[in-house]
Each structure stands twice: as C-alpha cells, then as structure tokens.
Amino acid sequence: MSRIKSLLSAGAVGLAVSAFSSPVFADALAGQTVKQEVNVTAIAMFVAFVLLTLGITYWAAKRTRTAAQFYSAGGGITGFQNGLAIAGDYMSAASFLGISGLVYLSGYDGLIYSVGFLVGWPIVTFLIAEPLRNLGKFTFADVASFRFSQTPIRVLAACGTLVTVAFYLIAQMVGAGQLIKLLFGLDYAIAVVVVGVLMIVYVTFGGMVATTWVQIIKACLLLAGATFMAYMVMAQFHFSPEALFAKAVEVHPKHLAIMSPGTLVTNPVSAVSLGLALMFGTAGLPHILMRFFTVADAKAARKSVFYATGFIGYFYILTFIIGFGAIAFVSTNPEYLTDAAKGLTAIKGGSNMAAIHLAGAVGGNVFLGFISAVAFATILAVVSGLTLSGASAISHDLYATVFKNGNANEQDEIRVSKIATVVLGIVAIILGIAFEKQNVAFMVGLAFAIAASCNFPVLLMSLMWRGMTTRGAVIGGFLGLISALIGVVLSAGVWESVIGYPKGSAPFPYSNPALFSMTIAFVGIWIFSLLDSSARGKVDQEGFDAQYVRAQTGIGAQGASAH
C-alpha cells in the first residue's frame, strides 16, 4: 500500500494522466532499476527482429522517392494495416508493462487507466478522422491551416507538434534505456544509443513505409504474445475468471480491495480533467493524426480507427488478465522475488517486470526471451513514429511552407526531413542520457495535456466553426499551450516531485490542467476570432465553404493515385 502511494506520488501528474508513467515508468524514470544478467535468448530474438525490420527498411527505401511516399507511404496503406499501425503506436512498452504492472500492484485501478486510453478513439473517429483525410496531405497543420494565413498557423502547429513530440520522446527514451537495462542486461547509455540509431535508420531510409511496417509487425508480435500469455493464465483456472480472481484475492496483500476502485480517482475535478486530457489528447497527438494520411480515402480512415479500437480494447483486456495472472503466479513464486518474506511488492526489477516474469512462469525461457524482445521492439517502433512526425513538422510545415513560402523543391524538402530526423535522433539520445537519473514521469502527462489544449482545439474549431480567424486560432492555441505548460509545472507532479518544493505546496491543486487549459484555448479562439475585424479575418471566414465541401466530400482531396 505504501509502495503504491509512493509510486503514485512519484510522478503525480504523469501517473494520473498516463500509463506510460504508471509503475514501469515511475520506477524506470526514477532511475532505480538494477542491471540484470545478460539474457542471450532475448538478445537473439531481438537481433532477429532488427534484421527483419532492416530488410523491410531496405525494401521500403527503394520505394521511397517522393515526398508523399516519405511522409505518408503514398497513401497506399489499407484500412486494416493502418488500424494495426495505429494500435501499435498506442500499445507501447509502457502501456503493456505499465498497465499490467499497475494491475499487479493494485488490481482494478489498472482497468480505469485502460478505459481512459480507449475512449479517445470514438472521438477521433466521429469528429476528426474523415475531414482530416479529406483536407490534409502530410501533417495535421495542413488541415488546421487550410483556409488561414499559412505562416502563423504552421508555426503554431509546429510548436504544438514539436513540444508534444519532444516530451513524449524524452519519456520514451529514458524509459527505454531503463527497461532495456532490465530486460537485456545492457548498459543504459548503450541501450539509448541502440534505440536512437535504429530509429534514425528506419525513418531516414524507409520513411513512413518502413515506420508503418515496423509498427505493424510489432503490433502482431505483441498481440500474439499477450494472447498466448492470457490464454496460459486462463487455462490454469479452467477459463473461469472467478477462479483467477479468487486466487488473486487470496494471495494479494490487499485482498478484496483489488477488486474495486482504489485511490486512483478520488477528486471529481481531477477525474474530469484527467479524462479530458486522455480523451482529447489522443485526438491531438501528431504521430497518431499523421497516420490518417497513409490511407487512400475517408472511408479507409474510418475503417482504420474501427480496427484500431478493436485491437486496443482487446489488448487492454489481455493486460488486465496478465496483471491478475502475475498476482497469482509471480507474487507467489520466490524465484521472482528479491525477498520472499515481503511477498508481492518485492518483485525483482519492480512492478514493471510483472508481465515479463509471468512470461517466464507460463511459457519458459524461450517465451521470456520472446516477450523481452517484443518489449524492446515496441519502444523502437513508437519512437520511430514520434520522430517521423517531428521531422515532418520541421520540413513540411516550417521549412517548405514558412521559410520557402510553399515553393520548396520536393527533393530538398525530403532532404530537410531526413536531416531533421538525424538531428532529432541525436537530440533524443543526448537528452535520454542526460535525463537518466531524473524523474521525467510528468512529461507524457504534459504531452497529452498540450495535445488536448493546443493541437486539438485549433484543429476542431477550424473544422467546425466558420467564424474562426487566423488571429483567433493563433492566440487561442498559444494560450492553450502556455496554460497547459504552466498548469503542469505548478502541479504536484513537477512542483513537488521534480523541483523539490515541500509536499502540499503545489499552487495548482489538480493533477492535470486539461479541464482549465482546454477551456482557455476554446474560449480564447472564440473571443479573439469575434474581435477580429481585419481583412485577413474576412478571408479566413470566406474560405470556410471551400474547406467545408472538401472536408465533407473529399472533392479535390489528395487521393492515393494523386501521390
């Protein structure tokens, strides 16, 4: 119990907002992990995965000549494939190990996280996916700036993208280094460099085609591995959930409390604020939005979210079974504990290792190696997608549109995005190493809050509201971005846990600012658009009809064949 409390307070913001910062990352990000002995099976399986994906990258590189192929795989990905890729972006190592670890520690609370992560998808489907596909080309800024003055909106969108990507990427890199140290027995710095270099290779040579296929393969491996684990657990209990839960309740130190909500959600304002960040953050994550440009049309975009929601929902049910399976088989086996007398909380490597130990318990050493390799592959695939979306913002939004006024040569634009990828990769490696001992759990929470408070309001309002003007969008968007940033810094997760002010001194009492910063963004856009009587504002509003017709019907949209 006290351990859970300390875990929860270790990164209150991050924890409250995201599974990336649930036990895995709270442990991993706090820099407390211990290096394991070298795991040869796991490394062999990982090398096999890397060779396969490098083969795909080589194949993709030969097909990546134009900007459209580099950014959006030429629009040639099917709805089903894209569904798998989107699910892959979402099923990070953190949500796999983190949610199962949270279930292992506190049972039902893990399910509350899963649900929060899933419910953003209907919103993406109903409000964003189809108009996004009809209006956009490579980045969500294409859509947000459609009828507005290009430079200010692109700069805003690029800021929103880069800030979101940067925080997300640092959290992933630090978590990756710690996890790999645990899983493979590699040095932290070597692990971070391996992830960074492989990511640069995938993205620069293979662009979106390679990034997507790496993600699809990993999603299949992860789904297969998790399914096998859940199956083996359920088989032990003759497929009776009641029997599994009964065993877990019997051996877990919190007993019956693991069957009901615990301390995760208590304050209604925090609960709503967190819910908003999870729901609408998903609809503003640039690396997710970018995936809708890889399919042929609005119909395929719609289908891909349907498949993605199915895979993600199924995956979260599996992680729940895996967490309970770990309570039953890992916490009771002294082999997996540092101190058998202390029981469940003394799990080797921390609660983030619950799923990994369970793999060994139900499937033996080879399966343990397989699951460890899949966890590594997962990190790699997610950081590749993030880096590609950051690089697109730099080359497509900033370089081609802002600096070259839309007159950039296509080959130059690709070259800039490749340079941007290498630079982002190197920066990610350096920051990953620099933040090794830091508590960066808040960073993913911040990424979600900014996505929900800057990217999402600007995108949604530009699609729905005729009256929005360039000035309204820019002021409202930046207000959202800044207020989200301030809200996170002033909340307990950063103010107390990172900066080190005493407990209870945080000026912002809630764990997530989204409720307030989203309101500020929407109201800001609304008021400053109403007050805007400039000539530009009139042009912006008159452009609505053309945008509206294209958003609804796709007339004039970038088709798969047009690429």
Added chain:
Amino acid sequence: MALSALEIEKNPKFQELVATRKKLGWSLTVLTLIIYFGFILYIAFDPKLLGTPLGAGVMTVGMPVGLVVIIATFLIVGVYVMKANATYDTLTAQIVEESK
C-alpha cells in the same frame, strides 16, 4: 465545368450528407462522453459502488462494468462505421458525380 463550393453546398444531397453526419457523429460523441464520464464520476463520487460483490464469490460489479465500457466503446465505433459505410459513401459519390 466543375461546380463551385457554394453551388455544391446548395445540392440537397450535400445537405443530406452533412445533416446525417452531424446527427450521427455528435449523438455518438455525446453517448461516448456520457458512458465514460459516467464511469469516472461514479468512481470519484462513490468508489464503494463498483466494489459491491456480485453473488457469493469475489467478483464485483466493477469488473463487468469495466469490461462493458471497453466493449461498448468498440461497438459504438462499429455502429458509426457501419452506418457511415451504408450512407456517406454513396451520397458522396453522387455529389462528386453531380459536381463535375
């Protein structure tokens, strides 16, 4: 001669497409919000409720409820995709054809 945006907007089929999409999209959005925030606020205001035992065993109300929220989310998206596939694409194709 292709029609302008303003002319396309006058097409009754365009208006039908927009009206259907608005109705379906927003009503399902509201439904999703009600389900999710209903779930979260129940937990926030009355955490005991979902911990009520179901029958004689250890199973609590919260378990099936959580599972239902996950499945409902998937089904809502499924309903949208089915309805959208049935109406949007034919209407869109007709509008595109008539706008040429």
